[in-house]
Every structure is written in structure tokens, then in C-alpha cells.
Amino acid sequence: MSELFKDLSQAIYDGDAEKAVELAKSGIDAGVKPNELIDNGGVDGLERLGTAFNEMEAFLPELMLGGEAMKAMLDYLMPFMAKDDSSSAGTIVVGTAQGDLHDIGLNLVATQLAVAGFKVVNLGTDITVKEYIAEAKKNDADIIGISSLMTSSAYYQEELLKRMIQEGIRDNYKVVVGGGPITPQWTKDIGADGYARTAVQAVDLCKRVMTEDLSEALIIE
Numbered sequence: 001m002s003e004l005f006k007d008l009s010q011a012i013y014d015g016d017a018e019k020a021v022e023l024a025k026s027g028i029d030a031g032v033k034p035n036e037l038i039d040n041g042g043v044d045g046l047e048r049l050g051t052a053f054n055e056m057e058a059f060l061p062e063l064m065l066g067g068e069a070m071k072a073m074l075d076y077l078m079p080f081m082a083k084d085d086s087s088s089a090g091t092i093v094v095g096t097a098q099g100d101l102h103d104i105g106l107n108l109v110a111t112q113l114a115v116a117g118f119k120v121v122n123l124g125t126d127i128t129v130k131e132y133i134a135e136a137k138k139n140d141a142d143i144i145g146i147s148s149l150m151t152s153s154a155y156y157q158e159e160l161l162k163r164m165i166q167e168g169i170r171d172n173y174k175v176v177v178g179g180g181p182i183t184p185q186w187t188k189d190i191g192a193d194g195y196a197r198t199a200v201q202a203v204d205l206c207k208r209v210m211t212e213d214l215s216e217a218l219i220i221e
Contacts, residue, residue: 004032005040008073012045013052015065017072024073034077035115038108039200042070046104050180067104074111081115090210093135094145095123096179100153105179108199109145116203129160136173143206148179157182158190174209178202184219194218 004027011019020042027037049066052058092113096106103125110122121139123131127146136144148154157177164170174193177186187195194217196205201220208218 004030005037005044008037008041009045009048012042012066012069012073013049015062015069017065017069020069020073021076024076028077028080034081035200037077038074038112042073043108043199046070046108063104067107070104071107074107078111078115090142090206091119091121091139092143092145092206093121093123093132093139093141094147095127095132096125097146097148097150097153097156098126098128099156100148100150100179101125102147102149105149105199106147109147109178109202112199112203113206116207118206129156129163132160133163133167133169137169141173142210143174143176145176145178145202145206147177148182151181154179154181154186157186157192161191176202176205176209184217184221187219188217192217195220197221 004023008020008023008027011023023041024037028034046066049058049063053063094106094110096102106122106125110120114120121135121141123135132144132146144160146157146160148157161170161175164173176194176196177192178196182195184195193214194205194209196202197220205218205220
């Protein structure tokens with residue numbers, strides 16, 4: 001199956017949505033698990049594309065096409081992904097911080113959480129602190145997940161936690177953070193409940209913050 005994963009990774013890297021879906025279908029027909037196609041093919045392609053972008057070998061249009069190809073593949077695979085009924089029930093509101101328009105990682109995390117049995121309210125990109133709090137209240141959320149792929153927008157992760165303390169609602173919600181520039185130390189410094197580096201790890205993180213009595217930030221990397 002390594003050749004299939006390699007081809008799928010390349011399709012995502014090239015931003016070829018049609019090819020990505022075709023390869024995903026081939027994988028399903030061959031009995032490959034959807035999560036394997038996502039992690040070993042799709043995520044690999046996105047990571048390669050992200051590295052190329054950071055090294056100025058790829059640019060924003062290519063990044064956006066890669067994200068669209070990944071979304072198309074996820075949309076196709078979603079019906080084949082059986083929910084994990086053993087996971088703790090919980091509602092999570094997720095989005096990217098104000099000023100951040102990147103949603104590739106966000107959508108991947110949202111999909112993985114939904115498959116794991118969480119009710120996911122995906123707010124999308126460029127979400128203000130006020131909107132996070134309002135949506136968490138509206139949806140009776142257990143967890144707020146705020147992502148940032150830009151150093152300049154990471155500030156709003158800290159601002160969210162400060163605002164929650166000011167409004168006396170900090171203990172009502174668990175707050176987890178993630179994104180390229182986010183580090184375990186930053187997570188601890190701002191007083192968040194947890195951090196995960198990947199989408200798969202984000203599922204484990206959310207399950208654990210829901211069920212464990214944590215005395216400090218839970219870091220999964």
C-alpha cells in the first residue's frame with residue numbers, strides 16, 4: 001500500500017482534488033482504513049506542502065489548492081469512517097484565531113473529532129474572542145479549541161483566556177490550543193488546558209481533558 005499512500009500524498013501536494021478522491025476510492029475498495037489514507041497519504045502531502053511553502057518553494061495558491069484537495073478527500077471518506085462510540089460524549093467549538101484565514105488543519109481536526117464521537121461546531125476562520133465565547137455559550141460547549149497558524153494571531157489565544165477570567169466563566173470550559181507556531185511553553189504561559197501537535201493527537205487530548213482531573217496543561221506531541 002506504500003505506493004498508494006505515496007500517490008495520494010502527491011495528489012494532495014499537487015492540489016489535484018479529482019485524483020485525490022480517485023485514489024481514496026481505490027484505497028477503500030482495497031480495504032484500506034480511511035484513517036490510514038488520511039494520515040499516511042493526505043497529511044503527508046499537506047506537511048510536504050507546508051514545508052515547501054515555508055521554504056518559498058510553493059505559494060499561497062498552491063497551499064489553497066492542496067487544502068481543497070484534502071477537503072474533497074475528507075468529504076468522500078467521511079461516510080466510511082465509523083464513529084468511535086467508546087469516546088466520552090462532549091461538545092467542542094473550534095476555529096482559527098482572529099486574523100488567521102488558514103483552515104486546512106482546522107478542518108482535519110474537526111473531522112477527526114467528529115469521527116471520534118464529539119459534537120463539533122466548526123466556526124471556521126478569523127474568529128474573534130467575543131464570537132468564541134458566544135458560540136460556546138450558545139452550544140453549551142465543553143471545550144473551546146482555538147488554532148493559530150500565524151504568530152500574529154496567537155495573541156488572541158491568550159486574549160480569549162483573559163476574557164473568560166474577566167467574565168467569570170473560565171471554569172465553565174476547557175480550552176485547548178494548536179497550530180504551527182504554538183508551543184507547549186506558550187500553552188502553559190497563557191493558562192490553556194492543553195496542546196496537541198497533530199489532528200490525531202487532538203482527539204486524544206480532547207478525550208483526556210474531558211475525563212481527567214488535570215492540575216496542569218496537558219501536552220501531547
